[in-house]
Amino acid sequence: MKIQEIKLVIDNLSLEEYEKYYFEKHPRASKKPIDNPYHPTINQWMIMKRPMMNALKQKWKDFIRWFIDNQGYSNLHIEKCEMKFITYYKTNRRHDIDNSCPKFILDGFSESGFIIDDDSKHITKITMECHVDKENPRTEIEVIIRQ
Template structure:
């Protein structure tokens, strides 16, 4: 099974910067989390019609350029897993439901996206 998320998800530096804007409140972070989790959930619901008990993920981060570090980019995995839970595809995103997660990185300046290959295990 495969889902494709157009564009990019927030990287770790963006998440941290937004969290600091709240001055002790979590609202800016919550806004980013909700928006991106809902985006992933909506895409996942339209492509995957069954509930899965345990999955492996291959996440292909196809970026517009190489300006962001790979470790910052893959912080978006949080939104992917939370979106799969919100969509009802997996019950939770703990060790019982998530096996291996593999990350790959490519560049496509005209069509940045995240391709998530989901394998039931």
């Protein structure tokens, strides 16, 4: 069995690059599309009214599609993989690991063609870790491709 690993890092530099792209594409927009280099927690988005939640999900899918394309991984169509999400928050505030579900990122991976689908046939394992890095908040995603 051949194993390949891809490491993706979403950090503040990624967000700055995306903001340039986003504001060129949407010149009338004034608000940043993505606030932090980590996925909103389920506690944040599950209490939103449906249209607001869908708008947030769409912003993240658009960002992830851009991010994957920017990394050169669009239409990779990974068939079977495991993923490890390591989130580095900017505050020492308590973070429940189960609230860090990366749903919008996974949806963006599917839509970009990076993976075939985010179902259990194609992603066989997800591991999540949370840490604090006040100087460099980010999300590191390790994708272990199994062939």
